[in-house]
Amino acid sequence: MKVALVGNPNSGKTSIFNHLTGLNQRVGNYPGITVDKKTGVFRYHDNPPITLIDLPGIYSLYPKSRDEEVVLQVLSSKEGEDYPDMVIVVVDASNLERNMLLFTQVYDLGLPTILVLNMVDVARKNGITINHEKIRELFHGTPVFQVIARTGEGMEAVKEEIVKPRAAKVVIPFLEGEFIDCQPATDETEVQKNYVEERYRKIRQYLGFAVKKETIPSSMAEKHRKADKILTHPVFGYLFFVAILFMIFQAIYAWAEWPMDLIDTIFLSLSQLAKESLPDGVFTRLLAEGIIPGLGGVLIFIPQIALLFTFIFILEETGYMSRVVFIMDRLMRPFGLNGKSVVPLISGVACAIPAVMATRTIDNWKERLITIMVTPLMSCSARLPVYTLLIALVIPDEYVGPFNLKGLALMGLYLIGLFASLLAALVFKWIVKSKQKSFLVMELPLYKMPRWNSLVITIWEKIRLFVFEAGKIIMAISIILWVLASYGPGDRMNTAVAKLDKPQTQEGYEAYEKQVASVRLANSYIGIIGKSIEPAIAPLGYNWQIGIALVTSFAAREVFVGSMATIYSVGEDFEENATLMVRMRNEKHPGTGLPVYTLATGISLMLFYAFAMQCMSTLAIVLRETKSWKWPAIQLLYMTTLAYLFAWLAFTLLK
Amino acid sequence: MTLDKLQLNFMATVKSISINSLSPKLLDMGLFPGKEIRVVFKAPFGDPIAVDVEGYILSLRKDEASLVEVA
Secondary structure (H helix, E strand, O other), X not given: OEEEEEEOOOOOHHHHHHHHHOOOEEEEEOOOOOOEEEEEEEOOOOOOOEEEEEOOOOOOOOOOOHHHHHHHHHXXXXXXXXXXXXXXXXXXXXXXXXXXXXXXXHHOOOOOEEEEEEOHHHHHHOOEEEOHXXXXXXXXXOOEEEOXXXXXXXXXXXXXXXXXXXXXXXOOOOOOOOEEOOEEOOOOHHHHHHHHHHHHHHHXXXXXXXXXXXXXXXXXXXXXXXXXXXXXXXXXXXXHHHHHHHHHHHHHHHHHHHHHHHHHHXXXXXXXXXXXXXXXXXXXXXXHHHHHHHHHHHHOOHHHHHHHHHHHHHHHHHOHHHHHHHHHHHHHHHHOOOHHHHHHHHHOOOOHHHHHHHHHHOXXXXXXXXXXXXXXXXXXXXXXXXXXXXXXXXXXXXXXXXXXXXXXXXXXXXXXXXXXXXXXXXXXXXXXXXXXXXXXXXXXXXXXXXOOHHHHHHHHHHHHHHHHHHHHHHXXXXXXHHHHHHOOOOXXXXXHHHOOOOOOOHHHHHHHHHHHHHHHHHHOHHHXXXXXXXXXXXXXXXXXXXXXXXXXXXXXXXXHHHHHHHHXXXXXXXXXXXXXXHHHHOOEOOOOOXXXXXXXXXXXXXXXXXXXXXXXXXXXXXXXXXOOOHHHHHHHHHHHHHHHHHHHHHHHHHO | OXXXXXXXXXXXXXXXXXXXXXXXXXXXXXXXOOOEEEEEEEOHHHOOEEEEEOOEEEEEOHHXXXXXXXX
């Protein structure tokens, strides 16, 4: 048996879904659309398990957005695999009139329907008393329940009703003629409008019988309005938002670092362990150098994803998020974005992956797509090691007035990221076509305490999505990159290694090992690719060593530092011992004898990393969120092109 | 008068919604003839506006509010 949950956004539908299914949930796809299908299993005593489908939150059945299309499609295709045997409509009891619109529409489709009035505690506080028996009577015996999903109050009766056997019966429609054979009878806006207005009139009349409303002097509402006035104030509103952002980023940098280091250490030791305990061979190397580090490379993102979504969860649950959207909308609109693009964009400063995942709240597809396309231009934390190394290398430690040049350079790179993403958004606004008009008719919910019990499910959902769906592609690419970096054509690697002088002393052995690694990389397939792109990157001021680092750091930007260290056969830790820096500083062009890492090359490289899409994990999540290869491909292409152009320009001008 | 011109804190009643591709959206969100509404606060730059619709707050851009005829 299948049961579908339908309701307005913010009606507490998902709380009820979580309550009925617990962690027993999975996410699938509706064929051909980007909307996720959430299903779960509901078990009640000895009854056979029931599949629950949590349909997207919508306000009416008329298909105006993808979410509404999905709901109408599921509820109207009798042969479809998701066609439910019963529908539970969840409504917000404190806002009954509007919520009942969707209920009456679903009711008219003729499926067995249960009406669940949620948040009756809030309704009571507002002086609303509902006679649910009366509603049951008015809707010809439709089961009606009053619940508080937050505490679980009243849910037992709902559970009993779900498993109760029921006989098919003929439904007398609430409004005759609007839905014929489960489809809207008309797609003309004006006729639809008349139907909806007629429905509202009738709902008002019905609720007049079933709902008693006392006007209670509401000091509560006054308090909320006062908070609103401050939080949307032209000065304090923005200041408060900046302060919140500052706290969030402080927390992410402070708290994400140690679990990330821990994951790093664990996978390094696992890899070491595999090498030591398994017989040497292709399989062991694949496991120790390809699969285990690849898996670590996926899991390393979990702390940032979990933290960022915890903060987004708090912002959303408290109701503050919609105020942010409210004050930012006007500023974002000229760029083809909307107020809801702000949080994803800003999250991009930490990491583009959760940022792209956070675009789901944007209901307009065009605005969501633009946000996804430009977010990776924001300067993420993985660019920081690259910038730090290059700034230390080429930017002089001098002051302009009170400002340190190195600090200015870093700030400049962050600003470039911000402006580049806004300008790119402007361009995409002209390119991306959409029939759907942009709108911001949304509810500003009351401020409230977060429901912590759904935090775990929310975070788990995000992690699961990233690890199990984007993770597959990331693993595949890391293994390919590993093969390319560990093997070369024929005997090339071994021949090159054999040419090195064998070490005589113990100290010499360490240096020898680093040289071996360097020579192996230079003669691997990646090394060959890096060398073969040298003519293409020479105009940017790069040599083949940089070419190799560019190719390897396609996996993730920070890999650049490690690759440079391997290529120059020095230790990676450039902050503690400056060997990598010294080595790079002494690097000369073989022909001319001039230094390679000049200001021009350094700036050119920084700009390259500011613009280039050097992150396969972001591409994998963009693929997952847009469900099409087209968009990540366009993203890779346009960002690489920008990177090349700006790097070339910088090198040409500064040379 | 249309809703975008309504002064802060003045009560008004929705008279009609103009036909536009956005009008179904406004109806879905509970703006229909007969509803009593009041602009409670505005975003910086005066756009969007926040409207109290018999107990809940809706945010609307000015061009969306201009579709709502009030009196």
